[in-house]
Amino acid sequence: MANIFSKARGLFHLFQSIDINQISTLASKIDLGEVMAAVGKLDDNQLNSVVKMLKSGGSHHQKELPAIEGDFYHLGHALTDEERALQLKVRAFMEAEIKPIANEYWLKAEFPFQIIPKLAQLNICGLTYQGYGCPNKTFLMEGILAMEMARVDTSISTFFGVQSGLCMGSIYLCGSEEQKQEWLPQLQQFKAIGAFGLTEPEVGSAAAGGLTTTAKRNGDTWVLNGQKKWIGNATFADVTVIWARDLDDNQVKGFLVRKGNPGFSVEKIQDKMALRIVQNGLITLNNCVVQEADRMQNANSFKDTAKVLQMTRAGVAWQAVGCARGAYESALDYTRKRKQFGKPIASFQLIQNHLVEMLSNLTAMQTLCFRLSQLQDEGKLKDEHASLAKVFCSLRTRDVVSHAREVMGGNGILLEYNVARFVADAEAIYSYEGTKEINSLIVGRAITGFSAFV
Missing domain, CATH: 2.40.110.10 (Butyryl-CoA Dehydrogenase, subunit A, domain 2)
Structure with missing residues (x-):
């Protein structure tokens, strides 16, 4: 009898951890007296198996879930401590200053001018240039930061890319010394746009x-x-x-x-x-x-214009990575919270298949861009390298955001769930800084030796 009560107490503690609705459902389906009698006949191994089975089926809400992390191959850990700190600094800025207002300003089609002085304080504009108040960091770091911005909002990343890359880059590569002295320090500090x-x-x-x-x-x-x-x-x-x-x-x-x-x-x-x-x-x-x-x-x-475009096209590929990463992480978070049929939809096989496809594309994009930026830092970047990254990443981003919207069902088209904005913005990334067709022809010319341009 003591053994029965001991085992019953174990089951009682287990039942306490189960949702009350599940207990009510259980009581309506079984005779608890018969259960207690049956428990007394179980040996310890059998009882442990029953307890384990009940726990696995009744405590999804207590399960400690993995961190939501789009960097599946831990590329961020390959950065130096200083670089990693800068990446996390920009991430914190985007999460605190941009994420709360992104949907509002996106819907109004207005620019939040109040963020410009705060962006200036990060001291990341003109990141790769030497002199003129610029930080003189690596192209890899520039790409990582473009991704971090686009991970929260692609518009802010684009604004920054125009300022730091296209405009400053044109003056840095093509301007006279007098023009550099006049404009680059002002642009670097956001005193001029x-x-x-x-x-x-x-x-x-x-x-x-x-x-x-x-x-x-x-x-x-x-x-x-x-x-x-x-x-x-x-x-x-x-x-x-x-x-x-x-x-x-x-x-x-x-x-x-x-x-x-x-x-x-x-x-x-x-x-x-x-x-x-x-x-x-x-x-x-x-x-x-x-x-x-x-x-x-x-x-x-x-040819001088093209030098600017080559330098900045890698940044657009990184933007595509950020857009895809933001969509993936938002979708993963949603599927772990959204419940259907009494369980988080992240526990369903087909949802997990969508998530893995998204992560596969995202990881391939990140590793490609990581190597692309390394080539740029080594002075080995060619037009076809940047073009291949732009083609692949912008195309795969479309896939990722599509899957992200799909796993969120109807909520996927609502701004409040963030993914709708990524879905729309991915279309712009797909077209600017060279269409898929033009960039494909640049790569095709490099690998075949024949130019297929009109």
Whole structure:
């Protein structure tokens, strides 16, 4: 009898840990007197097996779950202690300052200007440049930080990429020393905001040879005419890099057009379905007069423009990684909390299959970009390396965000669950900094020896 009561007490303590609804269901299905009699006939091993079985079926809510971590191969641990600290610093900033407001500003299609001084305090703008107040860190670190930003909001990552990469990069690579001294310290500290004007209303992929924006020299000035479209930060930039075709030699040249310059106007592009926080503008240049001193002195053909694009394209691949990682981690968190049929949906086989597919793509993207940035730091980066990363990562990001939305069911289209924003923003990443088709042709030319461009 004592043995029966001892075993019964063990079961009683177990039942205390089970949800009350489960106990009620159990009582309606079995005769507890018969259960107690049966318990008394069990040996210790049999009883332990029963207890283990009951625990596994009745205490999902008490199970200690693994940390939600999109870096499955621990690439972050390959960073130095200083680099890892900077990564976590930027992550903390994005979680504390951007995540709480991202959906609000995305929905309003407005930019949260109050974050600019806080971004400046991170001291990460112009991360890879030497001098001019820039930190002089690695391209790998720059990529990691682009991912961390996009992991919370791709729009903020894009704003930063335009400022730090495209605008500052153009001046750093193509500007005169005087232009560098004037603009780079201001841009690095966010005391000035920059934009980059290459794409046109009718010219995207054909920018290398088909720019319709023109420049005509007139003594110590240049007269610019044409339009630029999809120009990030354009509505509030203090300086905009404008690429135009010189009518005299037909070569592409670069100009630094200052805010308020006569003949320079910007119209905000409305009704976007992606990157809604980014303020994209349609720029019109109508006999816009620019001083020769504001022509970038080392930008004399599209080959110089291409150097800027090659340098920044790796960052866009990292942005794709961040977008995918944010979607994956949000979806994983959701599936562990969302219950159907009395259990978290993360415990269902088909949901786990979706999650593993997402993680597989994400891990492949991260390892590819990690090696890409190492090549860039080694001075071995080629156009085809950056293009392959852009093609693969932007394509796979589409898959990841699609799976993320799917496992969340109808809630996946609501902003409050965050994934809807990643789904939309992935479409913009897929197209900018070179479409899949153009980047594929760059890689194809490198591996076959034949150019398939028109």
